[in-house]
Amino acid sequence: SQTIHQWPATLVQPVGSPLSxxxxxxxxxxxxxxxYRQAAGRGLQLLFYSVGIGQISxxxxxNLSASRPQDxxxxxxSKKLLLSDSGFYLCASLQGLGGYTFGSGTRxxxx
Amino acid sequence: xxxVTQMEGPVTLSEEAFLTINCTYTATGYxxxxxxxxxPGEGLQLLLKATKAxxxxxxxxxxxxxxxxxxxxxxxxxxxxxSDSAVYFCALRRDDYKLSFGAGTTVTVRA
Numbered sequence: 001s002q003t004i005h006q007w008p009a010t011l012v013q014p015v016g017s018p019l020s021x022x023x024x025x026x027x028x029x030x031x032x033x034x035x036y037r038q039a040a041g042r043g044l045q046l047l048f049y050s051v052g053i054g055q056i057s058x059x060x061x062x063n064l065s066a067s068r069p070q071d072x073x074x075x076x077x078s079k080k081l082l083l084s085d086s087g088f089y090l091c092a093s094l095q096g097l098g099g100y101t102f103g104s105g106t107r108x109x110x111x
Numbered sequence: 112x113x114x115v116t117q118m119e120g121p122v123t124l125s126e127e128a129f130l131t132i133n134c135t136y137t138a139t140g141y142x143x144x145x146x147x148x149x150x151p152g153e154g155l156q157l158l159l160k161a162t163k164a165x166x167x168x169x170x171x172x173x174x175x176x177x178x179x180x181x182x183x184x185x186x187x188x189x190x191x192x193x194s195d196s197a198v199y200f201c202a203l204r205r206d207d208y209k210l211s212f213g214a215g216t217t218v219t220v221r222a
Contacts, residue, residue: 009152043115043117044155046209046211090154092210100155102155102156104152104153104154105154
């Protein structure tokens with residue numbers, strides 16, 4: 001079965017600082033990978049998805065970017081964080097027609 | 112487009128009380144429907160799912176029935192426990208296999 005590792009679990013960063021959140025997947029190959037964000041009081045919003053190495057699609061315009069340098073590695077980045085980037089970030093994997101597997105998430109607070 | 116509307120929380124209950132969380136959806140075609148649960152400090156876990164009309168998903172005492180006529184997928188549990196305290200998300204799977212989530216409902220069960 002798939003396992004998703006996300007780190008760090010919590011992060012406090014000042015406005016204007018860079019960001020790098022990493023997600024790695026075990027137990028599968030060539031999965032579709034997703035970054036979701038849950039802002040305070042709101043539902044989960046799909047930010048990025050990737051169907052393969054180097055292939056990134058963005059669902060919503062924003063201050064963030066994503067990269068997939070390896071098959072089982074998905075990175076969420078920002079050059080300069082905004083207060084509005086605060087939230088709970090979840091990485092997810094989809095293998096074939098199976099269900100989604102989610103990581104444990106990173107709670108980011110921008111101060 | 113596809114969207115999910117979920118009963119807003121927070122919901123506070125006593126142990127052994129009956130829980131209902133309403134969820135309705137808007138979609139083209141007949142999407143698969145899901146309930147995910149997020150326990151404190153953890154990522155999302157699939158609670159139950161239904162893939163076609165009149166299907167009933169069930170797990171851990173929770174149930175939800177896919178109602179095409181009312182476009183609903185309400186979550187119910189007859190007798191909640193303190194360990195059921197969590198955030199519950201209703202979701203639908205789009206034709207492109209991405210998930211659209213509701214806003215989440217925070218449930219707190221008191222002993």
